[in-house]
Structures are given as structure tokens and as C-alpha cells.
Ligand SMILES: Cc1cc2nc3c(=O)[nH]c(=O)nc-3n(C[C@H](O)[C@H](O)[C@H](O)COP(=O)(O)OP(=O)(O)OC[C@H]3O[C@@H](n4cnc5c(N)ncnc54)[C@H](O)[C@@H]3O)c2cc1C
Ligand SMILES: Cc1cc2nc3c(=O)[nH]c(=O)nc-3n(C[C@H](O)[C@H](O)[C@H](O)COP(=O)(O)O)c2cc1C
């Protein structure tokens with residue numbers, strides 16, 4: 001974990017209410033896909049936790065949805081802005097159990113961490129399938145980026161305006177896979193949990209005080225004992241989750 | 244060279260800065276970030292007799308210049324604290340530590356203190372009396388002078404180590420509670436714990452915190468805390484550990500002028516993991532700026 005200054009290099013709107021940032025700084029503490037950073041914003045007491053979407057050299061990419069005052073402020077920040085970023089937080093996904101044909105399932109703001117994961121898995125020569133779930137066609141992002149990695153991409157929209165009509169679980173039956181990785185809103189995670197006999201890893205969200213394990217603000221119960229989502233998670237394995 | 248040393252209930256601290264209970268875990272995770280031996284001491288996570296999961300999540304909400312928490316005293320229970328957490332702390336920390344203890348009955352406080360009393364390395368007890376008393380209709384021990392005195396007397400009987408009673412600010416007259424603790428045999432008081440608060444989500448029209456209410460901490464509460472330290476200083480002779488919204492070396496001096504012998508830093512550790520180190524490193528500069536040679540000379544200087 002490292003607290004250091006990142007400079008905003010690129011900021012663009014990539015879908016409805018959704019922004020992509022490329023920031024430059026010391027990324028050396030980011031060790032696994034599924035980890036997150038905690039961003040200090042002027043005028044806000046608590047930092048904002050956002051997943052690592054991609055990391056290459058000194059460039060850190062994040063993708064976020066505007067949902068409140070903090071993310072609204074972020075969307076309006078000019079390129080060149082400097083931000084204090086706590087990086088290298090959380091355990092991240094474990095690539096080892098993926099098997100040859102992993103399935104990645106991302107819903108809405110849970111899609112970003114799937115990108116670095118897909119990039120790492122395709123680099124390892126895995127045949128990667130991806131389901132991207134959104135509400136509607138205008139919310140879709142990163143479909144082409146996943147395709148460029150050589151992943152098999154399925155899109156679902158709740159209103160049927162593009163791809164399979166329905167939820168991510170509606171696209172799952174037609175895909176054969178060895179293992180899965182998922183991130184998204186909790187009802188989606190639960191549906192994936194109930195809808196798949198395979199094993200997999202789930203990334204959870206929780207309201208955070210610190211983001212690095214000090215405050216016990218984000219604790220959940222697992223079969224392996226109490227875990228702090230920020231430090232012992234955000235990724236939990238299917239076998240330990242209590243639902 | 245300025246002198247940052249202070250004496251707290253007979254033990255000298257290299258400086259008055261102490262991470263506050265609940266914001267620093269059991270210390271060892273911060274040792275990965277900086278050498279925690281530069282701290283005055285540290286107050287570890289509130290420990291109870293039995294293990295506690297705490298409250299359901301969400302436990303945290305943001306506020307202007309602060310935060311609400313309803314962690315609910317999550318801790319592994321005193322046995323595991325002694326067998327697992329403290330050994331890890333003592334591997335990286337070689338100063339006497341402050342043991343923060345909570346309970347829901349006088350008996351729980353007594354048993355927990357008895358068990359911790361034999362642990363080498365504990366320099367002070369900090370008794371958190373903001374918890375509801377299950378035998379007293381759920382009213383917090385810290386809101387009644389009689390209950391506060393009863394807890395103090397009871398733990399006084401089972402330890403010779405200095406006892407610092409941590410006071411709740413959710414009272415009309417904090418000085419009367421402090422006096423009751425002094426009468427009960429306390430060696431010091433620490434204040435303030437969090438101020439009871441609530442936030443409501445406009446979208447769901449429900450409280451943001453699952454527990455509904457949470458404790459407010461951070462810079463938002465600093466003026467309330469400074470006022471209470473000032474009032475308690477006028478009321479008692481025992482030393483005061485001041486806290487509430489401290490985020491800078493200037494804040495440390497402000498609390499000491501109000502009457503604090505030492506200070507604790509809470510929520511700031513969560514938003515700046517290096518907060519205590521930064522404050523300690525900045526103290527000499529701020530002391531020189533305000534022409535302070537020795538910190539122990541300014542305690543209560545505003546009176
Ligand atoms: C580990 C983790 C990774 C995340 N990754 C992403 C990501 O890649 N892209 C993305 O768009 N969003 C992500 N989120 C959610 C993101 O943190 C929130 O949307 C954001 O904090 C909202 O801030 P705000 O000020 O706009 O909203 P407000 O509602 O005004 O924020 C108020 C407070 O609540 C917290 N909060 C609000 N919503 C959430 C939430 N869903 N989860 C946790 N805290 C919340 C804020 O951090 C802040 O402290 C992630 C959350 C976590 C815990
Ligand atoms: C997340 C969190 C957990 C806390 N847990 C405890 C605790 O276990 N025992 C205790 O005596 N105080 C606890 N406190 C209160 C702090 O120690 C401190 O009294 C209070 O937060 C005011 O200081 P601050 O404004 O610097 O945070 C907690 C505070 C926070 C923010």
C-alpha cells in the first residue's frame with residue numbers, strides 16, 4: 001500500500017454517467033487485478049474507493065459511474081489535476097484456479113476490474129469469456145476493448161436495447177467454462193452464486209471508513225471467520241460466502 | 244531543541260500523540276507503514292470480555308469534515324486479544340501500551356481488566372464508559388455520575404495500573420461525570436468519545452447507517468471537544484487525555500492549552516494513514532512558531 005500523488009492525464013465520458021480516467025503515478029504497489037485505490041477529494045472527508053481497471057507502467061486506469069457528489073466532482077476535474085491516491089488496496093483476484101476457460105461476469109460499475117483480469121488471463125493463453133451486464137444500450141462500455149483482447153464477449157441489457165435481454169445470468173447457460181470471476185451489485189452476485197455449479201471468486205462492495213483495515217467499518221461474516229472487505233477482500237471465494 | 248515529553252499518570256511519553264482506540268487496530272498493521280515506536284503510545288481497539296461481531300453494515304457514513312461510525316465494538320474478545328493480537332503488537336512496539344476496555348456490565352469491565360492486568364507491556368487502562376449498561380435499562384454508564392463512579396471503583400479494586408476513564412460527550416454536564424470518576428479513584432480521564440449522530444439517504448428515505456445512529460468524529464467535533472476538555476480541567480485535578488477532530492500539530496497544542504496532558508488522534512488515521520507520524524514530525528516546528536520550549540509548560544495554559 002502506498003499513498004502518493006497521481007496526475008490526471010486523460011478524462012473522458014465513455015457511456016451514460018460513466019467516465020474513464022487515466023492517471024500517472026507510482027503504480028508499483030498494485031499487484032493484482034481486483035484491487036482498488038482510495039482517492040482523496042478536496043472538500044470530502046472520506047476517500048472514494050474505485051477499482052483498478054487497468055495498469056500499465058506508470059499509468060493507472062479507472063472507470064467510474066457518477067452516483068453522488070464525490071463522483072460528480074471527479075467528472076468535472078480538469079486534466080492535469082493532482083490527486084492523493086492510496087494504492088494497492090485489497091487482495092484482488094487469484095488467477096491460479098482459473099482453469100483453461102474462465103468466465104468473467106461484470107455488472108455495471110463492476111465491469112472495470114474485469115478488464116485487467118481479462119488482460120492478465122488472455123496473456124496467460126486462457127480462453128476467456130466475458131459477460132457484461134448493463135441496464136440499457138447507452139450504459140455499455142468496454143465491449144470493444146474486451147473483444148480486442150480476444151475474449152468472447154456477451155452483452156446483456158435489462159431493457160433488451162442491446163444483446164441478450166435480461167440479466168447476466170440469462171447469458172450464462174450458453175457458455176461452457178471452467179471457473180468464474182465476478183463483480184457487480186450484490187443482487188447480481190447472489191444470482192450468479194445461485195445460478196452456477198462451478199466455483200469462482202466474487203468481489204464485494206461495502207461502505208468504507210479507511211479502506212486499509214484499520215476501522216472495522218466494512219466487516220462481513222464468512223465461513224472462514226470475520227473478514228474486512230477492504231483488506232481481507234474485496235474478493236471472496238464462493239466456498240466461504242454465507243448467503 | 245524543543246521538549247515534546249510529557250508525563251501521563253507517572254509514565255513519561257516521548258510526545259503526547261496517541262492513536263485513538265478503534266482507529267488503529269492493534270497497531271501492527273500500521274507498523275508496515277512507519278515505525279510506530281515514534282508514537283507517545285497507542286490505545287488499542289476496544290476490547291470486551293466476549294468476542295463481538297459488532298453491528299450490521301453499512302457501519303460508516305460521511306459527514307461534513309467528519310464521519311459517523313457504528314462499528315459496535317467489533318473485537319475478538321479479551322482471550323484472543325491476549326493470545327493473538329498483543330503478541331503481534333509487542334513484536335513491533337516496545338513502549339507501554341494503553342489498553343482500551345469496554346463492557347456492558349460492571350462485572351464485564353472487572354473481568355476484562357483482571358485478565359489484561361497480568362499482561363506485561365500494558366501501561367494504562369482506558370475504560371470506555373460510553374457503552375450501554377444492560378443492567379441499567381440500556382443507559383450508557385457514561386451518562387450518569389453514579390454509574391461512572393461505580394465502574395471506576397470496581398476496576399480500581401482489581402488493578403494497580405493507572406486507570407483513565409474515557410468519557411462520553413453525550414451528556415449535559417461532562418464535568419460532573421469527570422468529578423465522579425476522580426472520586427471513584429481514576430488516575431485520569433480521556434475525552435471525548437464520539438457524538439451521537441444520524442444521516443438519512445434522500446433516495447431511500449432511510450438512515451444511511453444500518454444501526455440508524457452512529458458516532459460522529461473528525462474535525463467537525465473539535466470545538467465541542469476543546470470546550471469539554473476546558474470544562475473538565477476546571478473541575479478535576481487528575482490529568483486529561485484530549486481528543487476529538489485532531490488532525491494537526493496546531494490542534495495538539497490547542498487541546499493542551501485547554502487542559503490536556505496528552506492527546507489522541509482518531510478518525511484522521513483513517514483518511515491519512517500517516518497522520519500521527521506527520522503530526523509528531525511537525526510538532527517541533529509549530530512549537531517554535533508559538534515560542535513553546537517545553538510542551539508540559541502549556542498544559543491548561545488557556546485558563
Ligand atoms: C472496493 C470498491 C471498488 C469500487 N470500484 C468502483 C469502480 O470501479 N467504479 C465505480 O463506478 N464505482 C466503484 N465503487 C463504488 C464507489 O466507491 C462509489 O460509487 C463512490 O464512492 C460514490 O461516491 P459519491 O461521492 O459519488 O457518492 P455518495 O453517495 O455521495 O458518497 C457518500 C459516501 O458513501 C460512499 N459510497 C457511496 N456509494 C458507495 C458504494 N457503492 N460502495 C462503497 N462506498 C460507497 C462514498 O465513498 C462516500 O464515503 C467501488 C466501491 C468499492 C467498495
Ligand atoms: C471507526 C471508529 C471506531 C472507534 N472505536 C472505538 C473503540 O473501540 N473504543 C473507544 O473507546 N473509542 C472508539 N472510537 C472513538 C475514538 O477513539 C475517539 O474517541 C473519537 O473518534 C473522537 O476522536 P476523533 O475525532 O479524532 O476521531 C472509535 C472511533 C471511530 C471513528
Ligand code: FES
Pocket residue numbers: 207208209210211212213214215216217218219228229230231
Ligand atoms: S474500511 Fe476500514 S477496515 Fe475496511
